[in-house]
Amino acid sequence: MTIKSQNITAVAHRVSADERALVNGHKGGVLWFTGLSGSGKTTLAFELEQRLFARGYQVYVLDGDNVRHGLNSDLGFSPEDRAENIRRIGEVAALFGEAGSIVISAFISPYRDDRKLARSAAHEGFHEVYLSADLAACEARDPKGLYKKAHAGEIADFTGVSAPYEEPENADLEIDTGTLGVEESIAILTDYIDTVFGVPKD
Ligand SMILES: Nc1ncnc2c1ncn2[C@@H]1O[C@H](COP(=O)(O)OP(=O)(O)O)[C@@H](O)[C@H]1O
Ligand SMILES: [Mg+2]
Numbered sequence: 001m002t003i004k005s006q007n008i009t010a011v012a013h014r015v016s017a018d019e020r021a022l023v024n025g026h027k028g029g030v031l032w033f034t035g036l037s038g039s040g041k042t043t044l045a046f047e048l049e050q051r052l053f054a055r056g057y058q059v060y061v062l063d064g065d066n067v068r069h070g071l072n073s074d075l076g077f078s079p080e081d082r083a084e085n086i087r088r089i090g091e092v093a094a095l096f097g098e099a100g101s102i103v104i105s106a107f108i109s110p111y112r113d114d115r116k117l118a119r120s121a122a123h124e125g126f127h128e129v130y131l132s133a134d135l136a137a138c139e140a141r142d143p144k145g146l147y148k149k150a151h152a153g154e155i156a157d158f159t160g161v162s163a164p165y166e167e168p169e170n171a172d173l174e175i176d177t178g179t180l181g182v183e184e185s186i187a188i189l190t191d192y193i194d195t196v197f198g199v200p201k202d
Contacts, residue, residue, distance in 0.1 A: 001087070020100035024058050027197045028100040029125030030093045031189075032118060034109045034168060036160045037146055038138035039131040040177040041106035044185055048104055051186070052193070058101040062089055064108070077157045083114050090118030097125045102197055110165040127196060129189070130171035133178030135160045 021027045031048075033041040045061045052059040068075070072088055075081040086109050096103040109115050119126040138160065139147045150158035157163040168174075173192050175185050 017098070017100075021199050024100050026057055026102065026193075026199055027125070028058070028097045029102060029197060030097045030118075030122045030127065031102065031104045031193070032093070032109070032115065032126060032128050033104065033106045033131055034115060034128065034171075035131030035133060035177070036135060036138045036165055037108060037158075038141045038143055039133040040182070040185065041108075041131055043182060044131065044177070044189065045104040045106040047182065047186055048189055048193075051190070052102065059104065060096060060101050061104045061106060062093060062096075063106045067107075077163075079111075083111065086111070086114040087117055090114075090121040093118065094122035094125075097122050102193065108159050108165070110159050110163065112166045112168070115168070127172040127192075128168055128170075129192075130168045130174040131177045131185075132167075132174050133176065137178035 017028065033045060035041055042063055045063060049059050049061045067089060068085070071092070072085050075085045086107065089105060089107060093103045093105050105118075109118070115128060119128065142148060146155060146158065147161065149155045150161040159165050173188070175188055177185055180188075
């Protein structure tokens with residue numbers, strides 16, 4: 001990407017990340033879900049958001065279709081547009097995280113390089129969570145009937161069918177959502193969040 005802005009100087013915030021964490025009761029950061037269509041990103045993201053919110057957390061889900069309606073409505077599904085889609089989301093997620101929220105992003109994000117870029121935007125507050133249900137499991141579920149359409153040639157560039165999915169090599173957390181149930185997956189996620197976003201009590 002060409003950087004077009006010049007004469008730009010960053011201004012320091014007067015509220016530190018530690019101060020925000022103290023007030024919120026947890027650190028801010030990004031839980032970056034990645035996995036095939038039907039692997040459970042949306043299901044787990046919104047379930048987790050509701051439960052964390054009930055515990056008083058600052059938490060917000062960024063989900064594929066929602067973002068494509070607004071911020072990224074000018075983008076399609078070519079490799080270039082997918083990369084730009086993820087780049088913008090990575091920057092937005094990083095901003096939310098810096099503001100103190102736990103952001104759960106629920107995008108297929110099939111390319112390793114794009115996920116790497118998202119990680120570099122949010123630095124150490126970034127946690128890649130691989131929902132590793134395999135293609136067979138996702139096709140069997142096909143909650144939105146998209147695999148059926150993709151196989152019928154009605155959707156071009158469909159991840160896992162006619163577009164690649166590059167599996168994470170070093171995910172911070174992997175959950176086999178092909179064999180585990182929703183409750184078991186949520187329990188793993190909740191433990192993980194307590195560990196990485198928790199604030200020491202004294
Ligand atoms: N462990 C699990 N985690 C998440 N979803 C699961 C799990 N086991 C079964 N499912 C089912 O799989 C489907 C996942 O769909 P969805 O959340 O829309 O996937 P995605 O957002 O990744 O495309 C849902 O119908 C959900 O009920
Ligand atoms: Mg989804």
